[in-house]
Amino acid sequence: MNVDWFDFELPEQLIAQTPLAQRTASRLMAVERGTGNISSGRFTDLAQYLQPGDLLVLNDTKVLPAxxxxxxxxxxxxxxxxxxxxxxxxxxxxxxxxxxxxxxxxxxxxxxxxxxxxxxxxxxxxxxxxxxxxxxxxxxxxxxxxxxxxGEMPLPPYIHERLEDKDRYQTVYARAQGSAAAPTAGLHFTEPFLQELQRKGVQLAYLTLHVGLGTFRPMSTERIEDHVMHSEYYELDEANARLIQETKRGGGRIVAVGTTSCRTLETVAGRFADGQIKACSGWTDIFIYPGYEFKLVDALVTNFHLPKSTLVMLVSALAGRELVMQAYSKAVEEQYRFFSFGDAMFIY
Missing domain, CATH: 2.40.10.240 (QueA-like)
Structure with missing residues (x-):
């Protein structure tokens, strides 16, 4: 599979340089896998797409001023x-x-x-x-x-503006210090919005994956299969493992917030052959690209990623390359904001 299949034209001015004044003010593109329907709205519309019994899985890693x-x-x-x-x-x-x-x-x-x-x-x-x-x-x-x-916050190399408020490169639920970069899909959430989702019957689970800067490194191979992923440390405790297991057995959807949560969930699912989800920790270099069969993740909240990145490939594994490329084309046309401080996508 060729890396160029995941290339697209991205005007530089669409890479968001600063966060919006309000975390939840970003836009949301909703992509329905079953129908191929793509719709645009506000991030708070996520409440309409989530259902009672769904489990939102958040990465609680905290960025070091590294x-x-x-x-x-x-x-x-x-x-x-x-x-x-x-x-x-x-x-x-x-x-x-x-x-x-x-x-x-x-x-x-x-x-x-x-x-x-x-x-x-x-x-x-x-x-x-x-x-x-x-x-x-x-x-x-x-x-x-x-x-x-x-120390200063280690912003990605494509962000050239100075970040005035360090907290804006942290999620509101950041706890476990150790990341070199933020799990940026989580930056859209506020405590009041998370509480609103919980009142609706959506449950929250937490895991930790310390994001490495390898996530920003461009691929140096022409064939996707030849790429070697960087390794990152993850943890899942017993209480959250139980919550994920119970949700899956009860028919609720596992909604990963960000590619880091997605990769951790799929790593954990791959560790236990009997289908059980148990507390565990370790290092993961899982590389998810089209052809991968998801074991746990049913839906994904994510940002818009850079061309030919492993993150675009992960999203394409979940929604299909053609649908993702169609969504990205629409995002460029409608001038969505891309990457860390940009807008969000919900794939379900």
């Missing part, structure tokens, strides 16, 4: 580190820019204490490809507090 701007004390050169994955203790997998300045043993200083010493220091312990560096941090105090003080 973009650190520092200097090399020996040369004064400016360096950027992007934290990707904590390995053990104070060692992290990072993405460095410019990486050529960071050889083995190089030190990067961030912030300054009253005595003139850095608040945080990174020491390069291992060099990798495409700017990857394993670093060990040295500091006094609590690392996460220093990160909150020194």
């Amino acid at each position: 973009r650190l701007l520092g200097i090399k004390p020996d040369t004064g050169a400016r360096v950027e580190l992007l934290l990707l994955k904590q390995l053990e203790h104070d060692r992290w997998e990072t993405l460095a820019k410019p990486a050529k300045r960071l050889k083995l043993g190089a030190r990067i200083a961030f912030g300054e204490r009253e005595d003139g010493q850095p608040l945080l220091t990174a020491v390069v312990e291992q060099e990798g490809e495409m700017g990857a560096r394993i670093v060990r941090f040295e500091y006094e105090g609590i690392f996460t507090e220093l990160l909150d003080r020194l």
Whole structure:
């Protein structure tokens, strides 16, 4: 299957650079798989499509302010580190820019204490490809507090505007700190809207998948089958596993909020051959593209994704490539806002 099958013309001005003033003010395109019907409305119309007994599954990961701007004390050169994955203790997998300045043993200083010493220091312990560096941090105090003080939100590379409010790149239910990027389909929800859905009889379940920046990396292969997905950590606890199991057995729909929730649900479903859904955790590199048979997910709330991305392929696996390409063509024509701060799609 060729990657070019998932290409489409996307005017750059349709990539949303800033969030709307109100989370629920975005537009919603509803795509009905059975009929091929495509309709446009507001995000709050989602309440009309969800039914009592449906289960909305949300990813409660919290984005780390993982973009650190520092200097090399020996040369004064400016360096950027992007934290990707904590390995053990104070060692992290990072993405460095410019990486050529960071050889083995190089030190990067961030912030300054009253005595003139850095608040945080990174020491390069291992060099990798495409700017990857394993670093060990040295500091006094609590690392996460220093990160909150020194770090910036790691916005995707196609967003060029500065984010004034860090909270707008977090979901309102974010809890488990560890992501390098937000599960952006969840950014549309507010506490009052979630409560409205619950009053209607829609249940909520939570899981965790810490999103890696690999989700933004373009595919480097021509054939989809040759692409190797990045690996991300996930967790599902016993109470939420039980809720998912009971909903499925009771005939309710499992509605994944975002491709991260979708990938986690399908990973969990694939772990247990007997069809049971149980508490579990681990790493997933599941790649969902057309031809995949969904085991748990019945419907999906998602944003509009970039051409030839693995996310477009996942959506096409659920709704069919032709219908998704038709919906995306309509979205471009009607000037929907794309990607992280953009509008939403509901596939059911």
